[in-house]
Amino acid sequence: MSQLPSAAQHYAREGELTGRILSTLTAEGKDLDRLTAEDLSPYDQFHSRGQQATAELAQLLNPQAGQLVLDLGCGIGGPARWLAARHGCRVVGLDLTEVYCRTAGELSARVGLSGQTAFVCANGLALPFATASFDVIWTQHAAMNIADKARLYREVARVLKPGGRFGLYDVMAGPAGDPYFPVPWSASAEWSHLTAPEGVREAILATGLKQRHWRDLTAESKAWSEKAVAAQTAGKGPSGPAIILGPSFAEMVANLRRSLFEDRITVVQAVFEKAG
Numbered sequence: 001m002s003q004l005p006s007a008a009q010h011y012a013r014e015g016e017l018t019g020r021i022l023s024t025l026t027a028e029g030k031d032l033d034r035l036t037a038e039d040l041s042p043y044d045q046f047h048s049r050g051q052q053a054t055a056e057l058a059q060l061l062n063p064q065a066g067q068l069v070l071d072l073g074c075g076i077g078g079p080a081r082w083l084a085a086r087h088g089c090r091v092v093g094l095d096l097t098e099v100y101c102r103t104a105g106e107l108s109a110r111v112g113l114s115g116q117t118a119f120v121c122a123n124g125l126a127l128p129f130a131t132a133s134f135d136v137i138w139t140q141h142a143a144m145n146i147a148d149k150a151r152l153y154r155e156v157a158r159v160l161k162p163g164g165r166f167g168l169y170d171v172m173a174g175p176a177g178d179p180y181f182p183v184p185w186s187a188s189a190e191w192s193h194l195t196a197p198e199g200v201r202e203a204i205l206a207t208g209l210k211q212r213h214w215r216d217l218t219a220e221s222k223a224w225s226e227k228a229v230a231a232q233t234a235g236k237g238p239s240g241p242a243i244i245l246g247p248s249f250a251e252m253v254a255n256l257r258r259s260l261f262e263d264r265i266t267v268v269q270a271v272f273e274k275a276g
């Protein structure tokens with residue numbers, strides 16, 4: 001464990017996950033022999049606004065059947081499975097955290113999506129793919145762990161095919177100062193690398209990609225957070241990523257909410273395109 005890159009140490013500390021997720025689903029009355037990608041979605045969409053955010057970004061990027069998509073920082077593979085199931089595309093999920101990649105592969109096998117999804121444990125700063133490999137590249141809530149944004153987006157631009165599109169849904173720095181820690185992506189400031197939206201945009205444009213869409217979803221994230229708290233208070237909220245991050249998840253979410261409502265973080269959805 002001590003040799004893991006720091007962000008992976010943060011994410012990997014709860015160990016094996018597949019068994020915990022499957023036991024939770026069994027307790028909810030799900031038949032594990034008939035499990036679908038949809039059944040997993042309360043547990044495998046590891047970003048604010050959950051499956052709704054994935055569906056929105058998918059609608060913007062609209063990958064076609066047979067196309068190859070890269071999910072950079074794929075977590076346990078929920079968005080990759082959602083894309084493969086709904087759009088018929090093939091998805092390679094890449095993540096720094098080894099146990100997440102293994103869990104992602106096991107869950108894909110459970111829902112019959114092994115043929116359309118594959119998971120690679122690697123660093124997004126050194127993508128192990130040839131230039132111009134992917135029709136679509138997508139990343140949700142992973143760049144906040146990555147300090148060298150210029151190198152990250154250069155790698156994205158390199159492995160994207162000409163005419164291909166890059167979509168992001170990310171947490172960025174807000175105008176009111178640093179977030180409160182721990183948050184779901186980092187136990188302390190050491191592993192959190194938030195850049196203001198303009199800095200992110202500049203880093204991406206510097207690679208030659210052209211902006212096609214940019215939307216600040218901070219207000220929507222606040223509204224979603226209010227609903228999630230109300231559902232949990234009424235005893236209806238899914239435990240969701242608490243399974244992934246363990247008992248301290250409640251404190252992380254409280255800090256996330258406080259940071260969000262004090263404008264210490266911003267949530268942005270964007271699409272860029274590589275010239276054809």
Ligand SMILES: C[S@@+](CC[C@H](N)C(=O)[O-])C[C@H]1O[C@@H](n2cnc3c(N)ncnc32)[C@H](O)[C@@H]1O
Nearest residue numbers: 045046047073074075095096097123124142145
């Ligand atoms: C909050 S999770 C989001 C997971 C997934 N994108 C989702 O929305 O369900 C952030 C993920 O980014 C991964 N990550 C952080 N730094 C990374 C890096 N340098 N390269 C690849 N993945 C990274 C973490 O391991 C973690 O799985």
